Amino acid sequence: MHPQALTLWRGPRWALAALLACLASLGPFSIDTYLPAFTGMAQALGATPMQMQQTLSAYLLGFAVMNLFHGALSDSAGRRPVVMVGLAVFTLASAGCALSTDITMLVACRALQGMSSGAGMVVSRAVIRDLFPQEAAQRVMSQVTLFFGIAPAIAPWIGGLLFVHISWQAVFWFLAGVGAVLWALMWRHLPESLHASQRQPFDVHHLMQGYRxxxxxxxFIPLALASGVPFNGMFLYVLSAPVFLGEILGLPPQHFFWLFLMNIGGIMGGAWLSGRLAGRVAQARQIRYGFSVMLGMMLLNLALTLGVGAQAVWFIPVISLFSLGWALVVPVVTLMLLDQAPTRRGMASSLQACIGSVTNAMVAGVLAPLVMHSAMALAFTALGLSLLGGIAWFWVRGKIASP
Structure with missing residues (x-):
């Protein structure tokens, strides 16, 4: 922790949580906003569905690769500089997406967006642990997850409106504006939470040794998988939204936000509950509760898909409850993971984000295109991803000290 942690942020904790949530949510926000415009972008740029899917894969791979360095850079130069540079590059990359005249330029600019947007997610986690002890950190992490849900909930609704009433380019101009506003907010309010005495020299050899x-x-790896892999149970449906919601469930683009709204509502409910349970329920028990909810909902999802077929009326609430279970798990597991490297939390956060992003990219580039046209295949795959996360936690739980 920073030696003067109590003086660095004098406002209410919820305000800091909201600020950090803005940083953490930039990555998923820039995905969810442009999904409703997929069809129009493909037609305008003469791109195939597979080429459009690569705009997601390029973004996620760029996110993963650069995340290996965001945390280490913040351990060396400080938290603020990494955030400010990341937001500036994101803003310029978003403008580049809006100006794209072919699919190659769009994929390249999306990769640059991904490389820069991860800075906020990585650094925000490190800031929390810089400023707060264990129980307080869990409460703040839960509040961040709670606020984190607001942006992705409105993102597809905004994207759908911009696409339907203006153009697909308007979606990316909007993201450029979001990046510029966040840059100004962070410049004014984000404290530097890494004390000068705690900074580590940036050395690639030393960094690679730390990662090894x-x-x-x-x-470390089981904890990263326990928090990251189950997320893909719902992320798979987000990635498949243009096909699953549009073709299988028959929803128009401007109604995609119902899935995102209910999904994020579940995340916010789980995050609120996680904060309430901090210090009252053993961490391992809370994680067990979360996995029980997730696996139960995915089994129900599969049973209903087999029994009555995919229907929005039951599917959206089931995924919402799955998200609640995931939000119960992730704040606790993330703090456990960061504490595996107490002197290099930025590096630990980077590696966690990288592992999660590689997993997301594989789901976006390989799994989603294979299964998105079948409700049955989606249900089986989502259940399998949830089971993998549960197995990872089951394996590591006896090796983690839990209060």
């Missing part, structure tokens, strides 16, 4: 040590840690 983390990868050799028998708890």
């Amino acid at each position: 040590e983390l990868l050799a840690n028998r708890c």
Whole structure:
């Protein structure tokens, strides 16, 4: 922790949580906003569905690769500089997307967006642990997850309106504006939470050695998988939204926001509950509750898909409850993961984000295109991803000290 942590932020904790949530949500926000415009973008640029899917894969791969460095850079130069540069590059990349005249330029600018947007997610986690002890950090992390849900909930609605009433380019001009506003907010309000005495010299050899040590840690990878892989159970449906919602469920683009709204409502409910349980329920028990909800909802999703077929009236509430279970798990598991490297939390956050992003990219580039046209295949795949996360936690739970 920062030696003067109590003086760095004098406002209410919820305000800091809202500020950090803005940073953390920029990545998913820039995905959810442009999904409703997929069809129009493909027609305007003469792109195939597979080429359009690569705009997601390029974004996620760029996010994953650069995340290996965001945390280490913030451990060396400080948290603020990494955030400010990341937001500036994101703003310029969003403008580049809006100006794209072919699919190649769009994919390249989306990759640049991904490389820059991850800075906020990585650094926001490190800031929390810089400023707060364990129980307080869990409450703030839960509040961040709570606020995190607001942006993705409105993103597809905004994207759908901009696409239907203006153009697909308007979606990316809007994202450029969001990046500029966030840059101004962070410049004015974000504290530097890394004390000068805690800064680490940036050395690539030292960085790679640190990553090797983390990868050799028998708890780190299972914890990263326990928090990241189940997320793809719902992310798979988000990635498949243009086909699943539009073709299978028959919803128009401007109604896509119902899935996102209910999904994020579940995340916000789970985050609120996680904050209430901090210090009252053993962390391992809270995680068990979360996985029980997730697996139960995915089994119900599969049973209803087999029994009555995919229908929005039951599917959207089931996915919402799945999201609640995930939000119960992720704040606790993330703090456990960061504490595996207490002197290099930025690096630990980077590696966690990288592992999660590689997983997301594989789901976006490989799994989603294979299964998005079948409600049955989607249900089986989402259940499998949830089971993988549960197995990872089951394996590591006895090796983690839990209060």
